[in-house]
Amino acid sequence: MSIVLAYSGGLDTSVAVHWLKERYQTEIIAYCANLGQIEDLDAVSRRAIAAGATEVIVEDVRDRFLHDYAMPALAAGAAYEGKYLLAAPLSRPLIAERMVRIAHDRGASAVAHGATGKGNDQVRFYTSVRALAPELDILAPVIDWEMTTRGSEIAYADLHGIDVGISKTSPYSIDTNIWGTSIECGDLDLIDQAPPSDAWQITTAPAEAPDRATTITIEFEVGVPVALNGQRLGLTALVSELSETAAANGVGRTEILESRIVGFKSRGVYEAPAATVLLAARADLEALVLDRETLHHKRSIADKYAELVYYGYWFTDLRAAFDAYCERLAHRVTGVVTIELYKGSARCVGRTSLKYGRYSSALADYEESDTFRHEAGAGFAYCWALPLTEGVFAR
Structure with missing residues (x-):
């Protein structure tokens, strides 16, 4: 059995490489989607190998991410609770889809992610993989292992010589x-x-x-x-x-x-x-x-x-x-x-919009070029108000 791990190069996934390999005594294939993140992906790849990954797959999916995920969300005007433009959630189904494909190609029986039990991503990865490949096991090492704090993970990384990049010094979790x-x-x-x-x-x-x-x-x-x-x-x-x-x-x-x-x-x-x-x-x-x-x-x-x-x-x-x-x-x-x-x-x-614009200055302005039939307005207003004048509104 081999495991395909969604790998970001941060603290959780770097520790996860070693922990999964040790727990399941199997090969770990680290998958890193190039989504245009600010990290040095060459360094991320080296970090995965150093942590114990058998193979690292870094794949440029920026164009597909934008065309197939970001653009549909843009078309819908999607903003969670009116504010959040969903950059991370939009990437999760794409990462899940690619992990499933790699698992099938490599004969892996499981995929894994570095999300926590109270985070949103553990749900997103789980639902996406289940929808695409219900036969695959879905592992969540951060939920399963005995480490409960960021400090205990860092101690584990130090004990096993795992490079976690800037995770030790940054107070923030950044995606x-x-x-x-x-x-x-x-x-x-x-x-x-x-x-x-x-x-x-x-x-x-x-x-x-x-x-x-x-x-x-x-x-x-x-x-x-x-x-x-x-x-x-x-x-x-x-x-x-x-x-x-x-x-x-x-x-x-x-x-x-x-x-x-x-x-x-x-x-x-x-x-x-x-x-x-x-x-x-x-x-x-x-x-x-x-x-x-x-x-x-x-x-x-x-x-x-x-x-x-x-x-x-x-x-x-x-x-x-x-x-x-x-x-x-x-x-x-x-x-x-x-x-x-x-x-x-x-x-x-x-x-x-020369071809599809619906604005007409001749209808909208109040100048001599005005073509709106003002006399029609009175009849329109009468009909428009009828539902309010025939006993519908209780006084």
């Missing part, structure tokens, strides 16, 4: 990818205090951002961003460049007291510069190209879609049905949006 960064633990658990300045990993403090606004344009084709400031770019390059620009302007910081899957609340501190700008830009373009009833109904699915992602229910018929719905509407989401970035804010200041 990064191209779509965003999650920061937890340490002084962030003091929810009555502002996050410490050193908690933020990629964004400039809004007060320290440039004193002049940065104006950018984003072009969308069928709902997908294809050009930044008039330059056509692949999705990975566009998101990377946009993230740098937005982060330099202090855009993308979120702090939320979120409701975890397992039932309690925790503080989440997140940075998602590109995702924040793209969500605002796409919503603004939709306001131009979708009719009122479609626009309002589409916005009603955003919370449910975010819950499905957060809860680990990616591989469900409901999520697939939402994607089909959003894909049907996306053919109209083509145009250009102008965004002003300034000290933490991303404000849409202009938009155009």
Whole structure:
């Protein structure tokens, strides 16, 4: 029996490599998905081998992650509890899918992850693997082993000569990818205090951002961003460049007291510069190209879609049905949006869609070019108010 372990290079998964190998007396295949994280993946790979992994697979899945996971969530307008743009939860089903494929290819009988018992990720990995390959065992060493504190894990690592990188010195638990960064633990658990300045990993403090606004344009084709400031770019390059620009302007910081899957609340501190700008830009373009009833109904699915992602229910018929719905509407989401970035804010200041725009200045203005039939307004208002005037409202 061999085990495929989702490996990040941090404290938990580095200890897990050695612990799993020792416990099950088997080969450990460490899988590290290159999602655009800030860590040196060459060093991560070396750390896994040093910890006892037989093989390390580092795979660049950034483009697939953005196209197949981040873009559908963007299309749905998903933000968990109205704030969290789900960078980490969106990556978990992709990692699970790749681990299952590797397990099948290598003849492994189990997959493993480094999530804790009270964390969200243990649910996300479990549900994703069960949906894809219920025959595989799913191991959770951090839940099963006797170590109960971060200090006891570090002591175990020291005892066995396991390199855990910066995990020993950092007070925070950090997860990064191209779509965003999650920061937890340490002084962030003091929810009555502002996050410490050193908690933020990629964004400039809004007060320290440039004193002049940065104006950018984003072009969308069928709902997908294809050009930044008039330059056509692949999705990975566009998101990377946009993230740098937005982060330099202090855009993308979120702090939320979120409701975890397992039932309690925790503080989440997140940075998602590109995702924040793209969500605002796409919503603004939709306001131009979708009719009122479609626009309002589409916005009603955003919370449910975010819950499905957060809860680990990616591989469900409901999520697939939402994607089909959003894909049907996306053919109209083509145009250009102008965004002003300034000290933490991303404000849409202009938009155009030559083919699908529903705005008509001849109907909207009050100048001589006005073509609206004002006399029709009285009859419309009469009919609109009828449900309120025929004894329905109890006085």
